Amino acid sequence: MPKTSVDADAQAFLTAAAITDPTISSSINKLVVDMKVAGVWTDIDVILPIVGGSASSHRVCLKTATNKVTWNGGITHNSTGVLFNGVNGYGNVDWNAPNLYNRTAIEWTKDIISGNGWSGIYISSVFGMQLSKLLTNMQTVSTGLNNLVSININDSFGLRASVVESIGTNGGKHYGNSGLLNQASPNSAPSGINYYIGALNSGGNPFLHNNRLQQFFVFGNSFNAAKIAIFKTLIEDFQTTLGR
């Protein structure tokens, strides 16, 4: 039987995460190859496929084969993903940028256990007016300058992506399972603040903790609708091959 070649980046991740399971290994290899074929690999800074079932394996980045998350508080790690407890659990992702425009955060949620918590970065001025954001919530999306309006989505699983393409009119976009959900108008670009998963990062303080079971995270350049759709398909296929 011919030996199947393994992509070098996939193998580096599997080694760093100490994963030997054949199903996970083949799924990771296929994911990396598919991302490269689709032309999205180079746009990515951090990929967290959340496989291996432990805090140690779940913090390894597929793109760099290095640890990219510090887990804090109550979190349950197992083969289905990472479950935040909605009380004090969150992950501090070593990902920020000189400016947050031209940035995308994609999260894949398996289930909302309770509540309606958030992930991401939130910046407000001393007057309490929101200046900029990069955040996700499964069931509600805020929209408009300073987010004066909210719309209910009622998604309890799947993809949520937050994109800040630019500062100004409709430079911020939210995507869900069905595509573009809404557009907003960021009026500043925060810098130097890490993205939190499981809670919002407000100036280094986690708040609005969520109680979600989550399975995949991607952080990188700003992706257009076509690339968001590619990620949705790739992530969905990945979860299917893992049977979760």
Next chain:
Amino acid sequence: MSTILVGLLTETQKEQLVGQWYEPDSFFNPIQDIKDNWIISLEEMHDCVNPDFMWVKDLEQIEYQPKPIEPPF
């Protein structure tokens, strides 16, 4: 909504836990509840394997009452 139980800490215990791991690659995160009690989650208590902090498994359990936070958007 079902009751969430958490472990009650003294101020001294909180100081001892800050920056310490409870299982590999996972750190304690004491927070304050609505009465300014310092608490940690049941996950941190049950999953703790750090031999220096096994006493967290015996913490008094109280009902979690979060500080009220209004989403600003």
